[in-house]
Amino acid sequence: MTPRNAREPAPAVWITRADPGASETAARAAALGFLPRVLPLLETVDLPVDPGLLAGDGPLAFTSANGVRAFVRLSPRRSGRVYVVGAATAAAARAAGFPDVIEGAGDVEALAGRILADPPVGEVLHASAREPAGDLVGRLASAGRPARIVALYAARDTCPAAPDLEAALASPFILVHSPRAGRRLAGLLAGASARPFVMGLSRACLAPLEGLDLAGLAAPDSPLETDLLNLLASRR
Known part of the structure; x- marks a missing residue:
């Protein structure tokens, strides 16, 4: 058969x-x-960003692989701890040369919990889309963790x-x-x-x-x- x-x-x-x-x-x-x-x-487009907004040595947070790719186009930094939302974003961060990548369980709430469970030193910089899927900075700030967001890219209709x-x-x-x-x-x-x-x-x-x-x-x-x-x- x-x-x-x-x-x-x-x-x-x-x-x-x-x-x-x-x-x-x-x-x-x-x-x-x-x-x-x-x-x-949809397609992604880079936003005009002052590279000075990405300066510093505090922890980074990425909630998408697109955020990682946009960041590496704008900044030479590849050091420090990096928190990412899930496996695909972790792979993008490691491929970009970040050596210390902490992986979340797949969504923004879980990523916030991971950051708060082992609080890093310094302000968390969330390199994000203009319309992020969740409010990571708000979640961290409500728990007393210093954080800020910089929008690096946007999605637009094809x-x-x-x-x-x-x-x-x-x-x-x-x-x-x-x-x-x-x-x-x-x-x-x-x-x-x-x-x-x-x-x-x-x-x-x-x-x-x-x-x-x-x-x-x-x-x-x-x-x-x-x-x-x-x-x-x-x-x-």
Whole structure:
């Protein structure tokens, strides 16, 4: 008998996140037997920042790999303790040359708890997006830990070509990595006949899609890329 996967085409999955993360997700989805369609709904752009705002030798905090990449473009500093939100951001920080990387459990609240459990010396600098996913500085400040935020990059909507968007919307599965991408996707699906199964990195990513006529919505218990891909694999 011919194996099921040998006679059926690989199901397509639309990856909506921005590069370079999109390409990494696509490679992992392909390894799971899916046909990845990379069509980012957002792209990241650097913001004008006075490099002096990044000076100092206190601890750094990053809540995304994009934050790490933006920081290293602006500052030569690679020393001191670095706190990161999860595995992907930790990998980006180590690849950039930071030797002392402390990894959180996948979200801002857990990262704040990790910092407060072993308070570092000095003010924590959160190198962040213009619209961060959570209020890390506020959480630390409420516990008496000095912290400040500097926005290094922003996300903006992309303008996919109509044929590319039509093909992406025909995918039976869609992955969403941020609440903003979820809002953008909700607007596109609201006027389409497609009924995909949408999986988000967290429930917050999927909140804008609730109420739409879809095949389903699901998010992993932890906001980790590996857990999201395991969820995708379970639909194969």
